[in-house]
Amino acid sequence: MTRVGVNGYGTIGKRVSDAVAAQPDMELVGVTKASPDYGVEAAARRGYDLYAAVEDRTDEFAAAGVDLAGTLGDLLDAVDVVVDCAPSGVGERNAPVYEAHDTPAVFQGGEDAAVADASFNARGRFEAARDAETVRVVSCNTTALSRLLAPLDETFGVEKARVTLVRRGGDPSETDRGPINDIVPDPATVPSHHGPDVNEILPDVAVDTAALKAPVTGMHTHSVNVTLETDPDPEAVRDLLADEGRIFLVPEAAGIDGAGALKEYAADAGRPRGDLWENCVWEESISVTGQDLYLFQNVHQEADVVPENVDAIRAMATDADAAESVARTNETLGVGLDSRLGNGELAHTGLTADD
Ligand SMILES: NC(=O)C1=CN([C@@H]2O[C@H](COP(=O)(O)OP(=O)(O)OC[C@H]3O[C@@H](n4cnc5c(N)ncnc54)[C@H](O)[C@@H]3O)[C@@H](O)[C@H]2O)C=CC1
Ligand SMILES: O=C(OP(=O)(O)O)[C@H](O)COP(=O)(O)O
Incomplete structure (x- = not known):
């Protein structure tokens, strides 16, 4: 013990x-x-x-x-x-x-x-x-980037990752944080601390990060571009990420269009404090052009670490x-949300669709 x-x-x-x-x-x-x-x-x-x-x-x-x-x-x-x-x-x-x-x-x-x-x-x-x-x-953003880039590097090889992070201004309880009416480069210089921090975890992955702060409290959003060493089809990327226990592929059919609906989904699933411990990768955003992979992911900063x-x-x-x-x-904890909707079981909550 x-x-x-x-x-x-x-x-x-x-x-x-x-x-x-x-x-x-x-x-x-x-x-x-x-x-x-x-x-x-x-x-x-x-x-x-x-x-x-x-x-x-x-x-x-x-x-x-x-x-x-x-x-x-x-x-x-x-x-x-x-x-x-x-x-x-x-x-x-x-x-x-x-x-x-x-x-x-x-x-x-x-x-x-x-x-x-x-x-x-x-x-x-x-x-x-x-x-x-x-x-x-x-940090929460670095945790999410490490979870994403580790399997991509292992399976397809990462030649270079470029990530723009739109960070939430503050947590919901932090009344003194901002911005309240702007989207601010933070820091204005590149890289933000996230790229060098990813290299503390994955020293061999080339990654540049640029960060902004936005007047929201719910989640961070990452716009990710990874030049891979191979040119997989998007299905192969989807399957790879779906197998990662701490990545939730947000299914298109769920009609979840942003952090607000994601948090609502987590609360409905019985998550304590509506927490999302997983990276939330928008499934339909996974696109591959040649060796270039693009996707969006959301990160619940209060929970993923x-x-x-x-x-x-x-x-x-x-x-x-x-x-x-x-x-x-x-x-x-019950980490691992099910990307298949309508299977009659809300992941790990013990609830069924009849409850
Ligand atoms: N809130 C977030 O989104 C995330 C925060 N982090 C990191 O986690 C750490 C904690 O952040 P939060 O929980 O957000 O901060 P917080 O401000 O919500 O909580 C910190 C707590 O520590 C208490 N405290 C103040 N002085 C103290 C002292 N001398 N010794 C012990 N406790 C003291 C405060 O009263 C408060 O209850 C920071 O390093 C932050 O960067 C990491 C990932 C996400
Ligand atoms: O670790 C976090 O963000 P970060 O990965 O952008 O440093 C947390 O969201 C805390 O960030 P904050 O320093 O804006 O409160």
């Missing part, structure tokens, strides 16, 4: 906590909060022990009537692995604390690659995390190999 703590209970932390708690081979020892806000209620409802992320703020919790099991240091001493889900850049500041407690740590993609011994994606770089003291799960965090913990703390870990994570 791997004992896990989660430091930072925000968008990613609360999802990683639930995913860890669902694993039969992991125990969620507790989560930290930086302040006694509404997140405290969510943790309490799930029965998670609460620790203060910042020692000198324990009085705030007492004043709000919130019971604490201890502080971050107590949590670190009680776990085999801590998952840092603090805001971007704060993870780097937390790193010496983890080291002082001799606690292996998983960081998130908002941190620079240098924060950890290895960058991680289960599809491309599981073994790199084996026995590492520190691992960084790459969650199964990767679970696998990163397993890679660091157990002997499980990539296939075993991914299968177990997918099974326990």
